[in-house]
Amino acid sequence: MNRLRPFMLLLGLSLIGSLVCAQTPAYRDTARSVDERVADLLGRMTPEEKVAQMRIFHANRGVEGDEAGKMTLSEDVKQRLQHGIAGIKNPGEHLDPVAAATLNNSLQRYIIENNRLGIPALFVTESYNGVDAAGSTVFGRPIASAASFNPDLVHRQWDVVGREARLRGMHMCHSPEADVVRDPRFGRMSEAFGEDTYLTTRMVVAAITGVQGDYAGLGNKTHIGAVAKHFAGYGQVLGGTNFAAIEISERTLIDEIFPPFRAAVQEARTLGIMASHGDLNGVASHANPWLLTEVLREQWGFEGYTVSDANDIGRLHYFMKVAETPEDAARMALEAGMDVDLYADDAYALLPAMLEADSGLMAHIDRAAGHVLRTKFILGLFDDPYIDVAETAAGVRTEAALDLARESDLESIILLKNTAGTLPLSQGDQTVALLGPLVGEDTENAFRAVAGEYTNFITDRGFALTDGASAVPVLNADTDADLDRLESLAGEADVVILFLGGDEYTAKEGFFNGALGDRATIEPVGPQDELISRVKALGKPVVVCLLHRRTLSINVISEQADAILDGWDLSEFRDESLARIVFGEAVPAGKSPVTVPRSIGQLPFHYSGKEINNKKGYLFMENGPLYPFGHGLSYVDFDYGELRLSDSTLVAPDSITVSVEVTNTGTRPAKEVVQLYLKDMIGSVTRPDVELRGFQKILLGAGERRTVTFTITPAMLEFTRLDMERGLEAGVYELRIGTSSADYRSARFRLTVPR
Incomplete structure (x- = not known):
């Protein structure tokens, strides 16, 4: 009898475990993969619940909190939350961080307790000067950050943004902008990182990895997810006016506009992508399957969710005029690969009724809702959806964060x-x-x-x-x-x-x-x-x-x-x-x-x-820029020595190095941005005059001399050739290293591409 007791005990525990497993839905099981949890949850959801996970509304619909964070919801908001919701924009934005965290805990609790499956919501902010909410550390805008030419500094700045946002109960930010902006008529110029593809790419990667906690911070409530925008080419609107058309050649799009977005996806692993207000060579971006599915997902491997810019799915009908009806607009966006409808009541809100006539839409709805649910699992919202308010006050506007804002200014x-x-x-x-x-x-x-x-x-x-x-x-x-x-x-x-x-x-x-x-x-x-x-x-x-x-x-x-x-x-x-x-x-x-x-x-x-x-300037005006790209003086002078190449021939797929001695000839320490540019001397297509391909910001003491070295790889020389294939072309290239795009030392090398 005694010998049976251990067996019976184990059997009893096994039966209890089986019973618990049977009672616990797979989507609640933290031991399962994210994909398994998403699939299980989707299988339990009604069409209305799935579509709810594809919509975001603004908190100004009636999410209010007093100075203590006590919540009041309008009847409109309660109606919007009856099946759950993908997210809410800017709840608590006008409250101090503690009150906002209190409000957002109450709001999240209400959402979870008042939808059938207990699905939490994403709370979304913006981050142009830090977290766009009261009581946050105020940094310079992205264009000022770009002037620092210091990605590490930008990474640390956006790390603070991610932490401060999460401490007030936020989960995603509709930032940073990966747009390359070259038209100063455009009113939103300062939201982006400037005119250069390479500089923008490095800054976007630094910002996303910062705000997302190098991805490892996700799930433990320290950071938030990024939504890179506006995909693609919105900084190139005609006439520099918001909502205008965008005309970009395919070669320019691939070589100059796409790289920051591609790096946001493949290198920084951004959790979200926002589409552009505009069209792209006549095709509305929110209804562009080539852009949103073929390029973004099939070519680049993006696994996050796509979100519309404000109301833009509905605008396919009444503004872009590429959809006959609101229903057509919703269908076009959904089938193109648009997951989330931001703000509109005349677009994805129509999908449940549309399903009755076209059940084939369900596969697209499952895809879209699944991408949103995946993000919520990654952020740990199903397992621990609330903020410890006791940590909020001590973690926002710390002395270290304020000192970082000062440091960022001085570098910019x-x-x-x-x-x-x-x-x-x-x-x-x-x-x-x-x-x-x-x-x-x-x-x-x-x-x-x-x-x-x-x-x-x-x-x-x-x-x-x-x-x-x-x-x-x-x-x-x-x-x-x-x-x-x-x-x-x-x-x-x-x-x-x-x-x-x-x-x-x-x-x-x-x-x-x-x-x-x-x-x-x-x-x-x-x-x-x-x-x-x-x-x-x-x-x-x-x-x-x-x-x-x-x-x-x-x-x-x-x-x-x-x-x-x-x-x-x-x-x-x-x-x-x-x-x-x-x-x-x-x-x-x-x-x-x-x-x-x-x-x-x-x-x-x-x-x-x-x-x-x-080739030509203009009558009655001096030619050239007033100030060139990369220009910036110091209170000391920097002397650049001659360039030293490790080899005069670069044989793909190998690399070569180029070095230069830089000397601070002044009487005080100072920082210099050593800039590397490459110029293709002859190409099968007309090429950019010169392109930034690297930079290093160094601190030199008075009289100090340092050797700065760059590695030149074949990847730095790739472009879209005459045959529209991206690759290399053998030939002579010029290296330029200096203090700006117009003040440099130069040397040449030959690229050889073995057959």
Whole structure:
């Protein structure tokens, strides 16, 4: 009898285990694979529940929380949640992080408890300046980050974004932008990483791996998922206007526009991709099976979910006019490979009724819902959907995060011009005027803290650029008295610092209904040119702090200013960072992520345009850019030695190296971005004039010399050839290594491609 007891005990435990397994759905079993859990869950869902996993609505539909995070839901929201939901955009965005986390826990609990299968929701944010929500660390915009030429810095910045977003209960961000943006008329220019394919690619990979915690952070609630956008080519809209057509040759698309997206998928493993508002060579992006399925999934192996830009599936019918009816629009997007409908009530909401007439849609619905559920499993939401609010306050806006924002600024500010060593200013007995429309409320305090007690300040904004209307701002025309006052105040100073450029009203997203954000010209708006001309006539040193969200043709500013610091759109420590560089506490280390044109008439105008584009200039205007891509001065000079190649012939698939000695000839430590460019001397098709193919940011002490080495691989020389196949062509290539795309040392090598 005693011998039977262990056996009976084991049998009993086995029976209990079998009973538990029978009662626990496979999708709840953490020991199973994600694919197994998704398949099990899909098999249990009704069509209405599946379609619910293909829709996202905005929290402004009626998700509200008070200062303590206590939740109130509108009846509209409750109706939308009865079958579950893919996600909700921006819940708690106006609350502090603790209140937002409290609200989002309550919201998630309500969603889980009020849909039949207990499916959690994704809460989605944006991340242009850090997490787009109250109480988050405010970083510079992506275009400013690109100026750092420091992917490691960008990775660390987006790591903070991922952590802060998750701590307030968010799970995905509709960022970063992988668009290559080359038209400064486009109001959304600052949301992207500039004009260059390679620089954008490295920054996008750094951002996605940062915000996603190198992927390993997913599932343990430390980070969120990224949604790279806008696939594809949205930065190339005709006329630089939101929602316009996109015309890009297939060769340019493959060689210059696709690489950042391909790297987002294959290298950074982004969890999401957002489609473009526009069409692509006549085919609406939201109904483009070649783009969304053949390229994205079959060629690149993307396994995440695709999401529409706001309301764009419905717009296939009433805006793009490629669908006869709303139902046709929904069908076209679904069959093309679009998984999630953002915001619309006139698109995927129609699918359950459409299924009654066309059961063949179910396979596409299963695919789309499955991609969303997969993401939720990867993020650990089925197993642990709530945030530990006790950790939120201590993890958001930490001293380390704020210091990182400062570091990012100092690495991103570009010294465009510095006549006769105007900068840095001495910290002595002097009067400095801080004037102009971009002066902020705390500008003087920040400059005073850096300059010390012996520097006096005169501060006056003078005039606003616009009336501040968020939809369609109107330029301020009543500035005569302000100009007179600013001129008078400048006359009282020893040095004048003008804060010029543009703001959030002069470059912004032009939303679909009513709003405008693009411009037909790219000169500084208002009387800014007149202001600097009048101040310069006083005979005082004039320093310009240029702050803006689009490239500006600053011809007058460039001519009149003795020194120009280009900050683009910096962090919450903008003024402190500018002051530290102005007074020499820090050395400028940024490089221009764009080509600065002299006139809008030069567009399209980027450094890597085809060589034949440079044959002719324009009457009555100096040829070439005002400032070239990669340009950025320092408070020291860097000497570049001759290039040394390991071999004059590169035999594919091997590689060669090129080295150069760089010396800091100044008297203080400083950072330099050593840039590598390649030029195909002869190709079967007309090639870009030159292309960035590598860069290294190095810190050199006073008088220090360092050898910088780049490896040249055949992959760096591939392009889409005459036969439309991507590959190599034997021939001579030129290497250029220098401090900008226009200031470099060069050498040549020959590529041999064995048959």
